[in-house]
Amino acid sequence: MTARSTRTLAAQALIRVERGGYANLVLAGLMENSGLAPRDRAFAARLTYGTLERQRTLDARLSRYLKKPIARLDAEVRAALRLGLYQILYMDSVPAAAAVSESVKLTRALGKSSAAGMVNAVLRRSGGPWDPQFSNEVERLGILYSVSDPVAALLYHAFGAQAEEILAASFSTPAMAIRVNTLKTDAESLVQQLAQQGICAESAGIENGLILKGAGEITRLEAFRGGLFHVQGTASQIAAAVLDPQPGQRVLDLCAAPGGKSATLAQRMENRGELFSCDAAASRLSLIEKLLNRLGIGCAKILCNDATRSNPTLFGMDRVLCDVPCSGLGVLAKKPDIRYKDLRDLPRLIQTQRAILETGAAALKPGGRLVYSTCTLNPEENQQVVTDFLSRHREFRPAVFPILDCPGALREDGMMTFLPGRCDTDGFFVACLERLW
Secondary structure, eight states: OOHHHHHHHHHHHHHHHHTTOOHHHHHHHHHHTTOOOHHHHHHHHHHHHHHHHTHHHHHHHHHTTOSSOGGGSOHHHHHHHHHHHHHHHHOTTSOHHHHHHHHHHHHHHTTOGGGHHHHHHHHHHHTSOOOOOOSSHHHHHHHHTTOOHHHHHHHHHHHTTHHHHHHHHTTSOOOEEEEEOTTTOOHHHHHHHHHTTTOEEEEOSSTTEEEEESOOSGGGSHHHHTTSEEEOOHHHHHHHHHHOOOTTOEEEETTOTTSHHHHHHHHHTTTOSEEEEEESOGGGHHHHHHHHHHHTOOSEEEEEOOTTSOOGGGOSEEEEEEEOOOOOTTOTTTOGGGGGOOOTTHHHHHHHHHHHHHHHHHHEEEEEEEEEEESOOOTTTTHHHHHHHHHHOTTEEEOOOOOOOOTTOEEETTEEEEOBTTBSSOSEEEEEEEEOO
């Protein structure tokens, strides 16, 4: 497939995302029957994700040379301009002249030949020197680091000057973190097996956690198909380590899909005891089942269950994991769609988080341990949810964390926050509580 048609696929992806699609799902759907070679698939993915990641910055630069607001342009023209400027500014492998030329061809290929001259002129000018003026710090952070004003404001008010470091880290390429399936192998053996296929695997700083380099499409690997590992972020693995489930215990994972957390819990349980892997979306249960089957896990029961409502059949647990739905502000580097959230749904989301924590607490027996975790950096979803819960439940107290080496993590009483740029993990929050009676 030609470079031009690869760019066409990227443009189509951007247009569909604008209409409400999720980038990863949109791109996967377009790739499926595209006939693209692996190298072209990688190029199209980088174009799509990179342009989405830098979209607000691109729009600010383009707008200086447009006669009308970029939002009023045809979607196809908007996509061609954004893709072109992204290549000029952020892809050293594409010469600026080639980026302009291909964007003009792309505009015509998308059926907007009348705009080809404008695209040519705007791209030639917008890639030059830029000295923007900002009305306040929130606008500066939003435009330079390509996030919405609500996201920039939240991080700025929560972290002050440190917000810039957090946002700068959101442009880093996330490492491929995996968890060794200790039911089938060990870290040393897996590292050796992967090395034989030319893949470098290094310690992720947590026992049985690895970082892969140069793995490409991991589903092609014999070790993956054989269930010797599964993909899971390092911070998420740390949350499982903090929960510290033991063989023979009854363990509840309230928001389990797509299954990575349950897989790690089962491995720590040595596949002995009872693990209840729950999710409210029946359509996602098959994801959990597929993963656990590949890994050879038999101690789990997969259930469709609303985590916001107490279920007496799930009472008496030794361990409970509440990895709750959240705003996702800790994973901007992995999910560019989140960068532009308006955050208007935060009050409803926090209400859901509080309800799930209450459900998890009701399921835990005296002497048991509960972990509340999110992949956001918003104190309202993190520390405030936990401290509010503790103020109303004297039968709970912060637990002593297991000894973990987590350089750069912010530690509070029974809580840890992992900040991008300071920790080699996603942005993540973990709180550990124990029930006294």
